Amino acid sequence: MSLFWRIFALNAVVLGAATALLLWAPVTVSVPVLLTEAVILVGGLAVMLVANAALLRLGLAPLDRLTKLMTTVDLLRPGQRLPASGGGGVAELIRTFNAMLERLEQERAASSARALLAQEAERRRIAQELHDEVGQSMTAILLGLKRSADDVPEPQRRELQELQEITRESLDEVRRLVRRLRPGVLDDLGLVSALTSLSEDFATHTGLLVSRRFDTDLPPLAPETELVLYRVAQESLTNVARHADAGRVTVALRRAADGVVLTVTDDGSGIEALREGAGIRGMRERALLVGGSLDITPAPRAGTRVQLTAPLARKQL
Structure with a gap:
């Protein structure tokens, strides 16, 4: 009735x-x-x-x-x-x-998948152009400066050597941008090596202490799942550097019953009222892309914990 x-x-x-x-x-x-x-x-x-x-x-x-x-x-x-x-x-x-x-x-899941895949394709294109065009041009400039420095007197040689150092640093920065845009190590060596390289690069540029805990019996994952795990770890570390005021970060990857769990934990100031900006919502969209779930909670002692649970089988969108 x-x-x-x-x-x-x-x-x-x-x-x-x-x-x-x-x-x-x-x-x-x-x-x-x-x-x-x-x-x-x-x-x-x-x-x-x-x-x-x-x-x-x-x-x-x-x-x-x-x-x-x-x-x-x-x-x-x-x-x-x-x-x-x-x-x-x-x-x-x-x-x-x-x-x-x-x-x-x-x-929403289908549109997010299309947008994220298009974003990754654009990142891949930009990274390729940076590597092929800018990187090679700067390498040629670096070699030219070296040859010129060998043929000039001492005062000019010192100036050319300084220009060499500036060019070398710029070339390293371009290569770092290329790795951030498209992690080649992820395609070549797998997720664990990519996360290791990411955490080492993060520790070098921020001065934070980064520890890694990776299970040795991780199951094989789909390329989309590995890319999502890598991007979530990358965004989490970026948020730690920008907002957490932390001194130590732990990146963990462990096997779960039906998938894998990525955890990024810091000892920073923590969260009181979580305001989800574009970065966090982007992580949630990436998690949905592979049928996973993202949880952002206070760490057990202090700081913040970002946890992504990704299933082995990719969810059909």
Whole structure:
């Protein structure tokens, strides 16, 4: 029975009972109203109001839960559903809302996958151009400076050697950008070597102490999963350097029952009210790309822990 007919039926029962009492029961209303008559009238009104309030509370409770979910739902946290409680139109409304959420989550996952894959392709193209064009040009400049420095007197030689050093540092920076844009070691040597290189490079440029804990029996992963794990670790370390005010970072990769778990933990200032910017939401989108889940929580002692759980089988989008 729908909410409308339940409320209508309750009101009909109460009003019918009141009409029957007036027609067939020895109930009258005097002028002025006697105390007993006033008690009966007020009592009947109270019963009708309480019954209506109880039915409305019971019938509208699913709508209240639906309203709360509609204001807090996040498509980057899939699986938020309401049980189709209530009756009639209310249950149908909840089922329709759940079906709409399912469609929106699928469309968001598909669009995120397309955007992230396009982003990776663009990064690969830029990294290739930096390596082939800028890197080779700077290498040629470096060799030319070296040859020139060998043929000039001492004062000019010192200046050319300084230019060599500046060019060499710039070339190293270009190579570092190429590794960040497209980690070739990930394609050539695998995830563990890529995370090791990433953490060493991070420690060199930030001065933070980085420890690694990698299981030796890690299962084989799909290339998309390895890339997502690498990018989440990269973004987590970047956030540590920018915001955490930490002195030590731990990067761990362990085997789980049905996948792998990446954990990046720092001993910094921690989080009180997490504000999800573009970086964190990007990590969540990457996790959804492989059917994984991302959790950002305070570390056991101090700091922040970022944990990505990725399944072995890639989720079909």
